[in-house]
Amino acid sequence: MKLYLNFFIAFFAIQGYLYAAEAGMPQLDPKYWASQGFWLILIFTILYFSISKFYLPKIKNNLDDRENRIKDDIEDANKSKELSESKLKEYQKILEDAKKEVIKIQLESKAKSDKDINEKKEKIEKEIEKELVQAQKDIAELKKNSISDINNISKEIVANIIENLSGDKLNESSIKAAVEEISKKNVGKYL
Amino acid sequence: MQQFSVHKIGPEINIGGIDLSFTNASLFMVISASIILLFLFIGTKEKKIVPGKIQLIAEMFYTFVAKMISDTAGSKAKPYFPFIFSLFMFVLFCNMVGMLPYSFTVTSHIIVTLILALFIFIAVTIIGFAKHGFKYLSIFVPSGVPAVLLPLITVIEIISYLSRPVSLSVRLFANMMAGHTMLKVFGGFVISLGLLGGWLPLSFSVALTGLEILVAFLQAYVFAILTCIYLNDALNLHH
Numbered sequence: 001m002k003l004y005l006n007f008f009i010a011f012f013a014i015q016g017y018l019y020a021a022e023a024g025m026p027q028l029d030p031k032y033w034a035s036q037g038f039w040l041i042l043i044f045t046i047l048y049f050s051i052s053k054f055y056l057p058k059i060k061n062n063l064d065d066r067e068n069r070i071k072d073d074i075e076d077a078n079k080s081k082e083l084s085e086s087k088l089k090e091y092q093k094i095l096e097d098a099k100k101e102v103i104k105i106q107l108e109s110k111a112k113s114d115k116d117i118n119e120k121k122e123k124i125e126k127e128i129e130k131e132l133v134q135a136q137k138d139i140a141e142l143k144k145n146s147i148s149d150i151n152n153i154s155k156e157i158v159a160n161i162i163e164n165l166s167g168d169k170l171n172e173s174s175i176k177a178a179v180e181e182i183s184k185k186n187v188g189k190y191l
Numbered sequence: 192m193q194q195f196s197v198h199k200i201g202p203e204i205n206i207g208g209i210d211l212s213f214t215n216a217s218l219f220m221v222i223s224a225s226i227i228l229l230f231l232f233i234g235t236k237e238k239k240i241v242p243g244k245i246q247l248i249a250e251m252f253y254t255f256v257a258k259m260i261s262d263t264a265g266s267k268a269k270p271y272f273p274f275i276f277s278l279f280m281f282v283l284f285c286n287m288v289g290m291l292p293y294s295f296t297v298t299s300h301i302i303v304t305l306i307l308a309l310f311i312f313i314a315v316t317i318i319g320f321a322k323h324g325f326k327y328l329s330i331f332v333p334s335g336v337p338a339v340l341l342p343l344i345t346v347i348e349i350i351s352y353l354s355r356p357v358s359l360s361v362r363l364f365a366n367m368m369a370g371h372t373m374l375k376v377f378g379g380f381v382i383s384l385g386l387l388g389g390w391l392p393l394s395f396s397v398a399l400t401g402l403e404i405l406v407a408f409l410q411a412y413v414f415a416i417l418t419c420i421y422l423n424d425a426l427n428l429h430h
Contacts, residue, residue: 039217052273
């Protein structure tokens with residue numbers, strides 16, 4: 001019951017507020033209507049003219065400027081892109097040309113070096129052969145010389161040995177003949 | 192209801208027996224208009240390619256209104272863009288300034304909204320007749336309606352056309368007044384219910400303040416877009 005009473009009181013309180021609102025609506029009092037209308041028209045007119053003459057053109061200009069700037073920038077960017085693409089193509093072409101050149105140079109140099117090597121090889125082989133022939137010749141001569149040397153040495157050794165053993169000197173020419181005969185017989189054994 | 196009362200500030204100005212004194216309503220009109228002009232001044236002071244905060248907001252308002260007009264009334268409505276922009280800004284800033292405590296809401300007075308609406312109504316009617324002559328009357332006769340219904344529809348159309356200024360002005364005025372009255376009622380409850388019971392109406396008051404800010408924007412938008420729609424009817428005659 002007390003709760004209902006509270007609700008009643010609250011309801012009447014709201015009603016009271018609303019009636020108070022309706023009772024004194026200053027909006028419907030015509031005392032200052034003319035004044036409000038006059039000032040509204042005056043202020044709104046001033047606002048309208050200052051906005052339409054000064055501020056809107058400024059904002060519009062700025063927006064247009066920005067749009068143009070963006071358009072220009074995009075155009076520039078496209079141009080740069082095209083340029084860079086063509087440069088890239090050029091670069092690739094150069095790269096390919098260079099590759100071809102490299103292959104060509106490689107082949108050429110290989111051929112050249114092969115030829116060089118062959119030439120040098122032949123030359124060296126010839127030289128080696130020549131040296132070989134010379135060496136053989138030298139060896140043959142050395143052989144011949146060495147035989148005569150050996151003969152001389154052996155002859156002296158034999159003369160010395162005989163002199164030491166028997167005490168008297170033998171005829172040199174007979175020793176020489178004997179040594180030569182022996183060496184002739186046995187030369188095949190040592191050489 | 193003290194917040195809606197108009198009182199004189201300064202000396203009485205009386206021209207031809209009509210009282211045109213400067214009142215608190217006039218003061219808040221001046222304040223709203225000054226805030227708009229100051230805001231636009233700061234917003235257009237520096238012409239930056241990359242805009243600052245205020246400049247960005249000013250440009251957003253511009254594109255918002257421009258888009259609203261081109262969407263509803265087409266390209267023919269371009270010459271009326273400054274007017275609709277001013278109207279939107281004025282109503283919006285009057286509503287928003289009214290949200291500040293101890294301030295006065297200019298748009299909560301029927302006479303203010305009625306003058307705006309009547310001006311729009313008369314201007315739109317003049318534009319309609321100027322563009323289309325007497326063919327503008329065909330706005331009252333929609334095409335594709337059965338002949339039996341035509342007299343009735345025409346009467347309804349005429350009534351709806353004539354009630355445009357009333358609906359336009361009452362919508363804004365009633366929304367603003369109702370919102371502020373509601374805030375006042377809940378604020379009164381906070382006092383009368385005291386420390387114990389005052390928290391609930393206080394929270395309502397906070398929520399309603401948010402709602403009122405939304406309404407303040409929305410009503411300015413609705414006022415401007417309805418103006419655009421009326422303009423569209425007058426400029427592009429096809430019903």
